[in-house]
Amino acid sequence: MRHSLLYSFIGLIAFSTSSAVAQAQLPTGPGHDETVKVCGKCHAAEQAASLRQSRTGWEETISKMVSMGSEGTDEEYESILKYLVTNFGPEAAKPVNINNASPAELEAALGLTRAESAAVIQYRTDKGNFKSIDDLKQVPGLDFKKVEGKKARLAFQ
Ligand code: HEC
Incomplete structure (x- = not known):
């Protein structure tokens, strides 16, 4: 009994992190808590960080999530929209996946030297x-x- 519970829990984690898209952490700031609360119900709230899009794009994503059953108040969706546009607008830098980034990507995104990025890749x-x-x-x-x-x-995956 214990075991089957544990395995379904592991399965759940695997499901919520299995996306092939790099997911970075969600930066703190206004709207962070609402996003975690409302958008973290079906998948990791970090799923939101996989996209970079304009206000219109985010409005469409939120409508899509609502049509799939996402529940929140108008105030919550307003804060979430502002949060997403501020942190994941079209200009925001994409996350770098430490587990498959090239040396050049590591240098550019994290400010590593050539020797440091080589050490990361060697270790990996x-x-x-x-x-x-x-x-x-x-x-x-x-x-x-x-x-x-x-x-x-x-991002780690
Ligand atoms: C009721 C469950 C549910 C909630 C709550 C939810 N999502 Fe989703 N979300 C999904 C499902 C299911 C998918 C996969 C959809 C697909 O593959 O078409 C998804 C996919 C996504 C994607 C990937 C791109 C896409 O359009 O498929 C993003 C980004 C996303 N959700 C953001 C959000 C945000 C932001 C919120 C909070 C406003 C949220 N989700 C709340 C179910 C949910």
Whole structure:
């Protein structure tokens, strides 16, 4: 009994994180809490961070989610829309997936030197995918502070 519960829980996590699109963390700020509450019911709220689009695009996405059963008040949707347009508008930088980014992408997105990006890729090749930002502390020669400073742009899948 215990086990089957545990497995369905693991299954749920796998479902909510299985998207092929890079998902970064949601930055804090006005509208963050409403987004997590309303948009985190069916999939990870971070799913929202997979897109970069205009206000009209976000209005359409929200309508689509409402038609699929998303529930919230008008005030909540207003804050969510503002939050998404502010943080995930067309100009916002896309997240970089630490587990499949090229050396050039790592250098550009995270401000790493060539040697640091090579060390990240070497570590990834030897030990497998990074699961959280803490795993990056283990990379020899990498200035962890640089990565930590850009953590809003980091995705692990
Ligand atoms: C009732 C469940 C539910 C809620 C609540 C929900 N979503 Fe979704 N969302 C889905 C489903 C199901 C998909 C996959 C749809 C598909 O593949 O067509 C999805 C997909 C997405 C996608 C991927 C792109 C797309 O259009 O398919 C984004 C972005 C997204 N949701 C954002 C949001 C945001 C923002 C909110 C909060 C306003 C939200 N979702 C709330 C069910 C939900």
